[in-house]
Amino acid sequence: MIKINLLGVAPPPTKAAAGPPATRAFQVVTFIGALIVSFAIVGVIYKIWTNQIAELDKRFNQEKIRQTELEVVRSQNAKYQQRLSDLETRINTIQALQSSRVGPVELMSALGNVVNRINDVYLYTANTGAGDRLELKGQSGTVNSMANFLAYLKNSGAFDDIRLEQFYQDDQFNRLAYKFTLNCQFKSPSAAAGGAAPPGPNAATPVSAPRAQPAGPHGALPPAPGTQRRTM
Numbered sequence: 001m002i003k004i005n006l007l008g009v010a011p012p013p014t015k016a017a018a019g020p021p022a023t024r025a026f027q028v029v030t031f032i033g034a035l036i037v038s039f040a041i042v043g044v045i046y047k048i049w050t051n052q053i054a055e056l057d058k059r060f061n062q063e064k065i066r067q068t069e070l071e072v073v074r075s076q077n078a079k080y081q082q083r084l085s086d087l088e089t090r091i092n093t094i095q096a097l098q099s100s101r102v103g104p105v106e107l108m109s110a111l112g113n114v115v116n117r118i119n120d121v122y123l124y125t126a127n128t129g130a131g132d133r134l135e136l137k138g139q140s141g142t143v144n145s146m147a148n149f150l151a152y153l154k155n156s157g158a159f160d161d162i163r164l165e166q167f168y169q170d171d172q173f174n175r176l177a178y179k180f181t182l183n184c185q186f187k188s189p190s191a192a193a194g195g196a197a198p199p200g201p202n203a204a205t206p207v208s209a210p211r212a213q214p215a216g217p218h219g220a221l222p223p224a225p226g227t228q229r230r231t232m
Contacts, residue, residue, distance in 0.1 A: 107134070107186055110158035114149070121149045134159070135183045139170070146178055153184060161185045 107126070115121060120141030127135045140146040146167065153159045166181035 110156065110186070111136075114152045114156050114159075117152055118145050118149050120145045133161075133183045134186050135181070137179075137181050139177045139179045141177060143178060146180060150182070158187055159184045160187055 111123070111126065115123060118140075121138060122140075123136055123138035125135075125137045140149065150162060150164065153162050162182060162184040164180065164182045166179075168179055170177050170179050
């Protein structure tokens, strides 16, 4: 049947048919799913952070081990530096002592080693002359002992350019002796180290002994050829 509205008023809208309301089980499932997703995200983030923390702890432990090793090396280095400083101090002390050694000490030591090899040679004076040459004055009991003394001086390696300036016979106090004056060049111990060793007591005399001549009016012999006569 067709209905006609004669009043001219629009009829109220009719309500559409609504679907069935959501069940409680669906809501619970949705909530649990959201929780599961949230926990999964939190778990992943936690795992990442845990790995990062573990890596940082590992690096930290390695750095601690390295720091311990460096401390050991630093301690050894400090000991080596102390030893090096002690050695440098000793070297400097030895060098200072060597540089401050008195020249006459070395000279007297070298000269004494030569004189002690001969029984009847005695030195009166040992002076430094012109050009740092050493002038020796003394006496010998025989001509051969004087020749041996000159040979020992030459072969000792500490004396060079030996020149016999004066050699004469002296019978003062009724005792025959031969007085002499010579000069030579004294070399440093480093230069003398390469010299030949002095001959032994039984070695042959390397230089010929000057022949004794009769004493003059004043008991002096004429100077040997090539030497200059100097007054004592």
